[in-house]
Structures are given as structure tokens and as C-alpha cells.
Amino acid sequence: xxxxxxxxxxxxxxxxxxxxxxxxxxxxxxxxxxxxxxxxxxxxxxxxxxxxxxxxxxxxxxxxxxxxxxxxxxxxxxxxxxxxxxxxxxxxxxxxxxxxxxxxxxxxxxxxxxxxxxxxxxxxxxxxxxxxxxxxxxxxxxxxxxxxxxxxxxxxxxxxxxxxxxxxxxxxxxxxxxxxxxxxxxxxxxxxxxxxxxxxxxxxxxxxxxxxxxxxxxxxxxxxxxxxxxxxxxxxxxxxxxxxxxxxxxxxxxxxxxxxxxxxxxxxxxxxxxxxxxxxxxxxxxxxxxxxxxxxxxxxxxxxxxxxxxxxxxxxxxxxxxxxxxxxxxxxxx
Numbered sequence: 001x002x003x004x005x006x007x008x009x010x011x012x013x014x015x016x017x018x019x020x021x022x023x024x025x026x027x028x029x030x031x032x033x034x035x036x037x038x039x040x041x042x043x044x045x046x047x048x049x050x051x052x053x054x055x056x057x058x059x060x061x062x063x064x065x066x067x068x069x070x071x072x073x074x075x076x077x078x079x080x081x082x083x084x085x086x087x088x089x090x091x092x093x094x095x096x097x098x099x100x101x102x103x104x105x106x107x108x109x110x111x112x113x114x115x116x117x118x119x120x121x122x123x124x125x126x127x128x129x130x131x132x133x134x135x136x137x138x139x140x141x142x143x144x145x146x147x148x149x150x151x152x153x154x155x156x157x158x159x160x161x162x163x164x165x166x167x168x169x170x171x172x173x174x175x176x177x178x179x180x181x182x183x184x185x186x187x188x189x190x191x192x193x194x195x196x197x198x199x200x201x202x203x204x205x206x207x208x209x210x211x212x213x214x215x216x217x218x219x220x221x222x223x224x225x226x227x228x229x230x231x232x233x234x235x236x237x238x239x240x241x242x243x244x245x246x247x248x249x250x251x252x253x254x255x256x257x258x259x260x261x262x263x264x265x266x267x268x269x270x271x272x273x274x275x276x277x278x279x280x281x282x283x284x285x286x287x288x289x290x291x292x293x294x295x296x297x298x299x300x301x302x303x304x305x306x307x308x309x310x311x312x313x314x315x316x317x318x319x320x321x322x323x324x325x326x327x328x329x330x331x332x333x334x
Contacts, residue, residue, distance in 0.1 A: 004033035004219055005227050005235075011040025013151055023154035030155065030238060030246075034253035035217050037233040038148075043140045045231075048207055050133040051270055055176045057127045058095060069095070071123050074325030076306065076318060077173055077273075079123030083194065083316045091193040091259070091316065094177035097122045097134060099142065099170065106278075111169055115278040118171065118299040137270070138174040145172060145203055145274030148236070152203075156246065156285065166276040171298055173275075179214060179257065179267040186261055190216075190224075192315040194257035200305030201239040201275035201298070208235065210267030212260040217253050224256075241275070241301055244293040247284035275302075303329055 008025045012018030029036035058080075061069075069080035082093040100106040103116040111119070124131050146167055153162040179193060196218070208215065213226035215235065227235055243252040260266070276282070276298050283295035296304075307330040310323075317323065 004225060005035050005037060005217070006033075007037045007039060007230070007233060009040040010038050010147075010151065011042070014040065014042060014147060019154060019160070023151050026151050027155035030152075030250040033217065033219065034238040034251045035227065035235065035255070036237075037228075037230055037235050039230075039233050041144055041234060043137075043144065047133075047137045047140060048231075048270065050129070051137050051176065052209065052268055054127055054130040054133045055095075055178060055268060057130065058125055058176065059093065059178050059180065061125065061127075065125075066093075069123055069125050070319050070321050071120065071325075073120050074319075074321035074323075075120040076310075076322045076325065077175075078120050080125070081318055081322055083318055085193065085316055089182075090180075092177060092179045092257070094175055095125070095134075096173050096175040097124070097138070099138065099172045099174070106169075109169055111277070112279050115297075115299055118278040118302075134174055134176070138172070138272070141174065141205060141272040142170060142172050142274065144234075145170065145205065145272065148203055148205070148274070152242075157287075158285070163276070166280045167274075169277045171275045171278045173273045175269075175271045175273070177269045177271060179210070179259075179269075181264045181266045182259060184263050186259060189261055190258040192256055193259045195313040195315050196254050196256040197309045197312065198252040198254060198305075199237060199239040199273065200241065200302055200309065201273050202242045202245075203274040204235075204237050204239055205272045205274060206235040206237075207231075207233075207270040208267065209269070210265070212262065212265045212267065214257045214260065214265075214267045215255060215269075216258060217255045227255075239273075239275075240305060241282050241298065244296070244301075245282050245285060247288040248292050249288055303332075 010022045013022040071078035100119040102121040106119040149163040215227040216224045240252045278299040284291040310326045
């Protein structure tokens with residue numbers, strides 16, 4: 001089987017010269033593999049370069065400084081998160097920030113009071129230029145996310161602005177994820193360094209660099225495929241909420257990250273998890289058959305996703321504070 005990750009040029013849609021081609025190609029990819037890459041997105045390389053540069057500075061911080069960057073609440077998608085294999089080796093580390101700095105910022109932007117606590121506080125490192133670089137790229141990727149939702153609308157035979165209101169106060173998070181060189185030969189090949197999972201939201205968008213192809217997707221037959229590293233592209237996949245919104249016709253796809261067989265191999269990625277407003281009620285769209293999923297808000301679904309994805313891990317664990325947060329969340333969801 002050929003690699004099921006097509007490359008789709010969206011420049012014609014963005015400049016208004018061709019609204020049909022990209023949406024048709026997205027429809028095909030979304031209903032088959034659930035993964036594709038987009039080019040022609042218009043985000044300058046310099047914005048990626050700036051974030052990868054401050055990511056190196058983040059990686060170089062001493063352990064005691066990194067300890068203070070873990071979210072005070074333990075939220076796994078705020079501040080610094082380090083993942084360890086079952087021997088205790090650190091296999092990846094990353095930083096995540098929400099588009100809102102915390103509940104007060106969300107309220108000021110018009111988020112309903114009942115959903116303000118969904119926005120846990122960010123925890124920024126004291127690295128010159130770090131916050132500015134992350135926020136500059138985040139502004140561009142969030143704009144791209146809104147354009148992709150318009151492509152999605154046309155791909156679903158809906159009005160182009162169908163999702164606009166749902167993403168007006170999007171609940172997007174921006175992440176840096178680093179997979180450092182192991183410095184020794186693998187004992188097992190493949191060695192999983194980020195557990196197999198579904199993404200939980202609407203529209204994950206991943207920029208990646210590195211010396212090897214470590215991101216893998218699993219096809220319906222259980223076969224794993226590498227996702228090529230393309231510096232001019234974003235990797236796009238369907239999150240579980242998009243799967244629910246389309247009543248299962250656009251599948252969320254299992255994926256994982258493996259270690260390089262080269263002891264010096266390393267990766268760095270910039271995932272943007274573009275998501276609808278926290279209070280958006282996601283229910284199967286009309287015209288896609290008998291509903292298979294009950295309606296759920298974005299906020300409620302994320303809590304369910306966090307506990308489920310952590311429970312499914314086989315190869316990695318996180319910081320004690322992150323694990324305690326997830327345990328509390330799992331208890332409250334019972």
C-alpha cells in the first residue's frame with residue numbers, strides 16, 4: 001500500500017482563486033486515512049525558525065528551572081510537560097500555552113462564565129523572546145485553523161461560513177514538543193516514545209523538523225506508516241470531536257511517535273490543537289445518517305479525552321504533578 005498521507009495545496013482556497021480543489025481533496029483524505037499534509041498555507045518560515053530557536057533555549061534550562069515550569073495545577077496541557085519511558089529515561093519534553101492566559105482573560109474575551117475555568121493558567125518560561133515567538137506563530141496558526149474549518153465546511157457540502165461562529169472564541173493550544181537524541185542504540189525497534197493515541201479536539205496542525213520520520217499513523221488494517229517530514233507543510237489530522245461532528249464519516253486516526261534507530265537522531269515539532277469555543281455543543285451534523293454520538297461540549301469532551309488517553313498509555317508516564325491532575329480528573333468523571 002502507498003503511504004496514505006497525501007499533500008494538498010490550499011493556496012488557491014486562501015487567495016480565493018479556487019475554492020473547489022482543496023475542499024474536494026480534503027474530503028477524500030478526511031474520509032479515508034484521516035491524515036494529510038497541507039502546503040501553500042502562507043505562514044512565513046521565519047516564524048517557525050523563531051519558535052524552534054527558543055525551543056532550544058527551553059531544552060537547555062537546568063532541571064530545577066524546568067521543575068518550576070510544570071503547571072501549578074498539574075494540567076498536562078499547560079506549561080512544561082516531560083514524558084518518561086518505563087525505565088525513567090526522559091524521552092520527550094514540551095511546552096503548551098492556551099490562547100487565553102487564564103480564566104480572567106477568557107472572560108474578558110466573552111467566554112461564558114460557566115466555562116472560564118476551562119482555561120487553566122499558562123506558565124511561561126523566563127527566556128528572552130520566548131513568549132513573543134510562540135504568540136506570533138500562534139496568531140498565524142489560529143488564522144489558518146479558521147480557514148481550514150471553512151475548507152472543512154465546503155468538503156461537507158455546508159455553507160463556507162458554517163463553523164465560523166463555533167470558532168469565534170476558539171480554545172486552541174500551541175505546543176512545542178522535543179524528542180532529544182538517545183545517545184545509544186535501541187534495544188527494541190520500534191521503540192515507542194509517545195504512546196499511540198487519538199487527538200481529542202477538532203483540528204490538530206503539526207509542523208515538524210528533525211533527522212528522521214518518527215510520526216507514524218496506523219491504517220485500518222493495523223499497519224504503521226511514517227509521515228514524511230516536510231518543512232513547507234503542516235500535518236493535519238482529524239480529532240475525535242471532528243469525528244463526532246461528522247457522525248463517524250471522518251475518522252480520527254491512531255498515531256504514535258517512535259525513536260530513531262540512529263543514536264543521534266532527534267525531532268522537534270510544533271503542534272497547534274485548533275479547537276472550537278469551549279461552550280460549543282458538538283453533535284452529529286444533519287444529513288450524515290442516524291446519530292451515533294450524543295451531543296457534548298468541547299470543554300466536557302476534553303476532560304474525557306485527557307483521562308481516556310492517559311489510561312491507554314503503555315510506554316510512557318509524565319511528571320508526578322501531571323499524573324495527579326489526571327487522577328483527580330478521572331475521579332470527578334466517574
